[in-house]
Amino acid sequence: MKFVALLSGGKDSIHSTLLSIQNGHELICCAHLAPSIDNYDDDYESYMYQTAGSEVLRLQVEECIGVPLYIRHLCGSSRNTSLNYTSDNTDDEETADADEVEDLYHLLQEVLQSHPEINAVSSGAILSTYQRTRIENVCSRLQLTSLAYLWRMGSQSHVLDSILQEQYNENDAKMEAVLVRVACPPGLTTRHLGASLRTLRDSGVLSALHEKWGMHVAGEGGEYETIVWDCALFKLGKLVLEETEVVSDGNENGVGVLKIVKCHVEKKQWIDGEGGLKGNGMSNSNGSHSSLDLEVTSRVQESRCSSRTSCGGHSTNTASQSGLILKSLQGTPNIRVMKGGLCHVSALLSPTSTRASSASEEAQCAVDEFLAILETLHQILHRLSASSKPQNDILFVHLYLSQIAHFAKINEHYRQYFGMHLPPSRSCVGLGSDMLPGGRRVMLDCVLQIGSGEYLRVDCNSCDGVADGKMSKFVRDALKNKQHALRKTLHVQSISSWAPVCIGPYSQANVLRSSLVFLAGMIGLVPSSMKLIQSTSDDVADWEMQLYQSWRNAASVLDGLEDRGGQLKDCLGGLVYFSFDAIKTVAERSVFDEASSANKSEISLRMLWSTAETICHKAVADNGGIQMGSVDGTAISSELDSNLYDENGLLYGGYEDEETWREIVGASEPSTAAESTSSVPLLMVCLAELPMNAQAEVELVCASRRAATCLEVYNGAIVTSPIMPNNANDELTSDRDTLWDTGYDCLASRTKVGNEAPRVHINCITRCIGIGCACISTITAGIDLESSDSTNLDVDDVLSRMVDSAIDCTTTGNEAAQFNIQHVLNVRLYYVAAALSRGKTAKDNPIRVDVVDDGTMLRARLHSILASKSMKQHDETVMNEAGNYVPSTSIPASTVVPVVGMHFSTGSCDNSTHQLTTFLAMQVAFVDAIRMETEMWIRSNRKYST
Known part of the structure; x- marks a missing residue:
């Protein structure tokens, strides 16, 4: 330039x-x-x-x-x-x-x-x-x-x-x-x-x-x-x-x-x-090659060496495919309203979809769908908030496209709607053609905090206008709270050596109530050039470099936050995307013998997951090579445990010893599990495309360092529960005759499973902050197959047990679960919607994708199950913007996302459970923002004025 x-x-x-x-x-x-x-x-x-x-x-x-x-x-x-x-x-x-x-x-x-x-x-x-x-x-x-x-x-x-x-x-x-x-x-x-x-x-x-x-x-x-x-x-x-x-x-x-x-x-x-x-x-x-290229290459190589000597996390393997294809769209957007004004709007799709005969028409159809989604979203937002610009309350957006090529035109309208000043953070991925219901091209969901847009745009150092009633109740209450900020936004639009610039209408991070950090999706860009990082060694693929650099960029953004920044080990929910090109790269760089070449696609996926897992946990363990607080001068130079310092960086909170500190202010005892940075659970999914032709992207929800210092970040126990037939002669069947293909080279057969029906396993792990404050549960459903490649499943039963497991995993010790269905902000369900298959001849691509399911049935079943479970809980009330208590929107928001493959790494060394073929994965977010804010206030060191 x-x-x-x-x-x-x-x-x-x-x-x-x-x-x-x-x-x-x-x-x-x-x-x-x-x-x-x-x-x-x-x-x-x-x-x-x-x-x-x-x-x-x-x-x-x-x-x-x-x-x-x-x-x-x-x-x-x-x-x-x-x-x-x-x-x-x-x-x-x-x-x-x-x-x-x-x-x-x-x-x-x-x-x-x-x-x-x-x-x-x-x-x-x-x-x-x-x-x-x-x-x-x-x-x-x-x-x-x-x-x-x-x-x-x-x-x-x-x-x-x-x-x-x-x-x-x-x-x-x-x-x-x-x-x-x-x-x-x-x-x-x-x-x-x-x-x-x-x-x-x-x-x-x-x-x-x-x-x-x-x-x-x-x-x-x-x-x-x-x-x-x-x-x-x-x-x-x-x-x-x-x-x-x-x-x-x-x-x-x-x-x-x-x-x-x-x-x-x-x-x-x-x-x-x-x-x-x-x-x-x-x-x-x-x-x-730049020094950054050389450093990241070295760290990727180190992760490979360490993986040979350390145990790998328990992992479940690639998912099966559904043989049922439905093109009709049913249902309406899911809207979840929580106490304190935290909301989630999910599954926003255009009411109609049209077929296009050319690439230009296809892009215009995507724009038309996006404009229809914005119209629906705006109506929803105006019902939730009295603000003239309620879109300013949105702090995170998921944008799912059928093709990344549509992004440029859609982004023009996105910019007009959200503006360039303090916009929400965003993650954008390409799912592939015909993956969304009815062949649609755009899907959107978002997280918002009512009143936060107005809060960001007033001078928080002055309370003028708080008492005159001009501001909403959420803003007035937030301005009176000097301990926590309702929302803060990190939006750096300058090209630098720090982290990728956000020139477009999205921010690097949004922080809710000084506690939860929503990071934008990070890809492997070199910040100073805004180009994808490249490997300096023949034995390290570019996708591996991009994966580690994505974590490094995320660590840089966390370090740039106020209140002592943040670090990767405080991640509550980790989602790692891989593009289809990453699988192709693995396949092209691998040597297959005659016996394994028939399963090239499946083996390539397993190799991808294995390598990615070691790189991810290496990145989390060393915080992406970023020393937290070094730029701001707040890095702890002592060799003592960092948990012995309070949120202001004071050893023992300023008291004479650790015992006195914990007794007086109720500081949490550090847990062994929490100290193991490799214990951060990660869900990895493969889909068609990522922005800028990237092959890896990282999307994180983290606890702020301030919150993690006051409240413990820890993992719940890994819970594995099998689903067995009523007796040995029963079959795992469904009244809806829904088929799930567990292979990669063919569509589902309709072979009935006899006496040796496979067992379905539900695996769940929850990562929490505090007691009853917030957590994200990751749940997978997998089949232990030895010979049969397909089976009929009762999907309702599987989905129901997955949701129950998410709640059950929030228990601590012998106590009851910390959360119930009313605390669920949103449920995100991932399923394999396409079959991977090998080319018929050597001239063909080594792997191709065949779409087999657009998820319409799953969306309806998941919504029905969440509604049923919500009805069993007593109705609660929430406060609206006018300060009145009204019945809550009792059904959690839910989004169903089609992918090509998935992998779950718990970070645990326990490999006692069976190796499973995963066909569903779910992430469930539980949030009690008011309780978290209160717990942080109680447990932080405070100065009392007289």
């Missing part, structure tokens, strides 16, 4: 410019916001911009770098100081024009008039969400891409070392800078003005101030500002400061500024050919 660099003249903005060039972007010009003319000689205070040293910017850019510079004097000030800036959330037009953010907007408008080819902006934001979100707001309004390669780049010392030591060519100058502003009393004083930044680092001055006072050694907290006089970007010359003057308030420990009275440029023996800097020998995008 061609970009304009926002330069202050300091180390951060210039280093970000260098990194942008290194990543293949072309520098066209630079832009700078200088102090207003009236305040030019004073120390201009700005929340957004560095103005110290502005007097040398023109020499820096035009004579040292050799590109045009555009300067605008600041007219506004920091008027709108809310964390999430929008141009329309100010009180009036006069205030908006008076905000210094609007000065940036007008400056970039001027740049674009002279350089319409520019499509990106670089900036030096490191940790300031305040600064980054404002730059992203302006970029979004001007349809520009934000480049922020320093964003969460690493720890304070790592960032500073990277800035001072980076060289792109042997002859390039390292960065040299001097301090031009200090505001860190005591510590950096006016006598440090003009001092070399490199000298201050090498002499240990900065590290000593960090140890003593907690000063940010990279100056991110505004402790100091710099002017760069030489670096690799200065190809034409370097600055020479001839005369300077210290401007201060007379107090040596006060704020001071170094005014540069006279300077000149000392020319270098280097001349750039044409305008614009593109690479200049700095780019590493020449086909060589």
Whole structure:
């Protein structure tokens, strides 16, 4: 991309410019916001911009770098100081024009008039969400891409070392800078003005101030500002400061500024050919492997080595296929409303579906279906909320498409509906043609918290309007609660080295009530290039690399959350997607003998599951290679158990010993099971396509680190229960004569099973946080087959027992179950809807997919069973937005998802159960958000004011 660099003249903005060039972007010009003319000689205070040293910017850019510079004097000030800036959330037009953010907007408008080819902006934001979100707001309004390669780049010392030591060519100058502003009393004083930044680092001055006072050694907290006089970007010359003057308030420990009275440029023996800097020998995008490629390849290889010496998790194997095909659509969307306003809307499908005769017509039909779904969704949302924009309450969206090729057109309408400001997180996958009921192309479900959209868009530091009744009850109550946030959204739209950018209308993560984290689906993109990661070794496939990188990206996003971030081992529900291309890759890279080639598709799937399992548990165990808290400086450096620290990072919560801490504040005892990171249960499914031709994607619901510190995250026992015929002569039959094919190379036969009927096993494991707070149960149903390849099953009985197992598994010890059907937010059922088969000749693809079931019957049966079980519970009431108690929507929301294959890894070393052929998998989410919020408040360390 061609970009304009926002330069202050300091180390951060210039280093970000260098990194942008290194990543293949072309520098066209630079832009700078200088102090207003009236305040030019004073120390201009700005929340957004560095103005110290502005007097040398023109020499820096035009004579040292050799590109045009555009300067605008600041007219506004920091008027709108809310964390999430929008141009329309100010009180009036006069205030908006008076905000210094609007000065940036007008400056970039001027740049674009002279350089319409520019499509990106670089900036030096490191940790300031305040600064980054404002730059992203302006970029979004001007349809520009934000480049922020320093964003969460690493720890304070790592960032500073990277800035001072980076060289792109042997002859390039390292960065040299001097301090031009200090505001860190005591510590950096006016006598440090003009001092070399490199000298201050090498002499240990900065590290000593960090140890003593907690000063940010990279100056991110505004402790100091710099002017760069030489670096690799200065190809034409370097600055020479001839005369300077210290401007201060007379107090040596006060704020001071170094005014540069006279300077000149000392020319270098280097001349750039044409305008614009593109690479200049700095780019590493020449086909060589990056350090990230090498690191991830190494970690994947390590996972293989460790899998040879450690026990694998108990796993159930690939699923069977249904022989019943129905094309009619029955039923309506499922809507679940819980206490506290948490809702789930599931199974949104278009009422009608039409056939298309061309690819363009097919895409338009998908758009038409999506618009019909949005219309239905909007009607539902308006019944749930009185907000003018109820879609702002949605915090997570599942978007299922028949073909990923439809995504681009659908995304245009998705963006219009949800907007670009604080949107929900999203997971999007391609299921394959004819996999949805009646040949439909789009299915959607979503999680929402009533009132959370309005909550995000008000200043939570002020309670103005809480008492006047203008806000909904949910928002008023949430603003009064200073312990927890109703919702927080992490939406980074800048390209960086941290995690994949969310340029589209979705956020990296949404956090509900400071406790539950809903992560967007993560694929194996390299954040700095936004391209899929590639293997550096012949024995590691690209899909393996993408899988580990997906976990790494998820870990980076968790680490970027507020309240000490998060980590992968706090995952409550893990779902790993694989595309059909991953199976093909396994088949192509494997050698089959004559006996096994007939079952190539099944063997390939089993090989995929086996390798994926080791990679996933390796990634969880080492948190994707990301050290939690290292960027923010909150990483625990002690060798003691991390569970001995509270949510604020204090050992024993600040008490003298562990026993006193647990006795006084009721801190949970760490459990052995919880400490085993490999115990995170994972459901893996294979389907047709993933975004950007990815071969792996990870979708997680996690406990926030704050919640996991207060409340224990643990696994329930693995429960396995067989379903046997009434007697040895009975058959496992169904009145509906539903057939499930358990093989891969043919459709279901109608062979009746005689006296040796196979046993059906229900396997279940639940991962919980706290007691009665939240958990996700993963349940599978599988058949133990020795010779027969198909059987008739009573699907109602199997589904019923799966739901019962989910509830039974929430027990702790000898106590009753923590949850019942009324606590179920949603049920997601996965079934194999297509048969995998080998090609007839060697020229055919090694594996192909034959769709055999669109799941219409399963949807109806699951809804009926959930309704029946819900009727057995006493009706409860929930509070609506008006504050009145009304009967709850008592049936849990449910979604039925067709896949090509599935695999369940409990993470346990117990292999005593039979190896099963799985034909159904279910994930059930239990949530009592109010109880979780209360338990966190009770168990966290609190300061009482008098």
